Amino acid sequence: MDMSTLLSSFGIMTIIILLGFIIARKYKVTAESKQLLIIIIIHIAVPSIILNGIFNTDMNGTTLAKMFMIFLLSIMFNTVGILLGWFSAVIFRFRAIKAKKIAILSGLGNTGFIGIPLCERLFGPEGGLLAAIYDAGLDVVAFTLVIVLLQKNEKFSFRSFKAIMNMPIAAIMIGVSIAIIGYQPPLLIKHLTSTLANLAAPLAMIYIGLLIPEFLKEKKKIPVRFVSLSLIMKLFIIPLLFIMILQIMPIAVEVKNVVSIQVSMPTFMLATVLFAKYANDEETAVMITIYSTILSLITVPLIVYATSLFL
Template identity: 45%
Template sequence: MDVATVTLAIATMALIIVLGAAVAFRFPITDNTKQLFMSIIINIAVPAIILNGIFNTEISEQIMHQAVTIFIFSVIFHSGAVFFAFLLGRIFRFSSPWAKKLAILSAFGNTGFIGIPLSFTIFGPTGGLLASVFNAGLDLMIFSLGIFMLQSHGRFDFRQLKALFNAPLMALVAGGLFAFSGLDAPVIFQDLTEMLSSLSAPLSMLYIGFLLPPFFKKGQTFVFPGLWFPLSMRLLVIPVISITIIAFMPMDDFLKQLFIILVPLPTFTLATVLFSRYTEQEDESVMTIIYSTMLCLATIPIIAVYANFLS
């Protein structure tokens, strides 16, 4: 893993976040504006990264094996991280309902907004494609195990899984079927997806920057009791343990490097939506997302250095 490349990519994204925050301080950013940005990112930019990766990657047996491996790893990693964080939360004497919420904030990372664009920036189209497969496993865990733990009565409803049918997943499925057909995409579609895929990283970072000024203008306390737990778990404890295990596994070196980027990401953005719907701790989720996003700009390079030390 080239730590300098990772650090440069993170530093560039940090500057874009600052620009977004500066714009939000100068001009009021409405909920409609933020919703528009999110819609463009989720429904246009991220699917473009996925399709661009498929159009520009030879879908060989090796790529298929990597895709299956990273999906299985994603499911195991996220489910294991949830239970580990929950058990540790109970050891630290958090109440069971609060420990479940903190476990969700600790275990699920922001693959869609940060992981896929960052993987695309560092590893190219193949990196963006495999990161989207990792994100598919994350989505499965969020809308099944995650919602199950957030609900007060712990009842699972299969209708919750309809949220899995989103634009990135549909792009992954459609692109996979196209790849199996053996056809070559028309040049205009290749150029279109390549152009649109470049929107994802800057728009995602601008969106995060938009969240900062309104949050600090509320005049409320900037922390909540227990904030240290999801921040330390999401950014340091879980990544260090996971990467230590991965380093000694018989796995493709490219996948190991990809995991180094995908494992220590900040808390997933959808936490605000889920917490507002199933709990009364929406502000806590917003705080965790903002602080973990700002801190990850420093912790991801640190995790990359640690991974290099193990290799």
């Protein structure tokens, strides 16, 4: 992995987050405007990354094997990540629902909102496509295991599972189907998806910057043990462990590179929605998400560099 490209990408991400922060400090940012950004990113930009990756990747047997492997790794790593988070919470004497929350916040990363645009920037169209497949595996875990953990009656609802069928997943299904039948879209469509794909990373970083001033203004009391354990597990212990495992696995280097980035991502933003719906605790998820996102600008380059240096 090219460290200069990684550091450059994170430097740009930091600057764009600061721009979002400055905008939010100078202008009133409404809930509707933030929701509009989310809609553009999730429903337009990220699907465009996926389609652009498919249109610019030779969809042969090797590529399909990489996609299948990364999907399996995603389900395995995200499930194990939750188990490791839960185990660490039990060791530090967190009980019941708090242990489950730490498990979820520690185990699942922002592989869609940040991970897909970042992998596309670092590894090109194929990287964006593989990152989207990894994110699809995370969605499966999020809307099955996570919901079971958060619900007090611990019963799984297939109605909740329907949330997996979102625009990025639809883009994967449509794009792969088009590639399999050998259809070549017009040049206009290729240029359009390529242009729209470039929106994802900047808009995602601006959105994160918009959240920071309001979060700082509220000055909520911070449960230090809860926050510290969640951040240490998510940003250091779990990614280092998984990256070391990846080094000894006989899989394609492209898969290793993408998974290394994805397991290092900060806490997933969907946690806010799931915690609000099933645990009546949106504030905890928001707090951990913002802290982990800001810290990840430092931890991800350090972890990837340390891994390439010593392993």
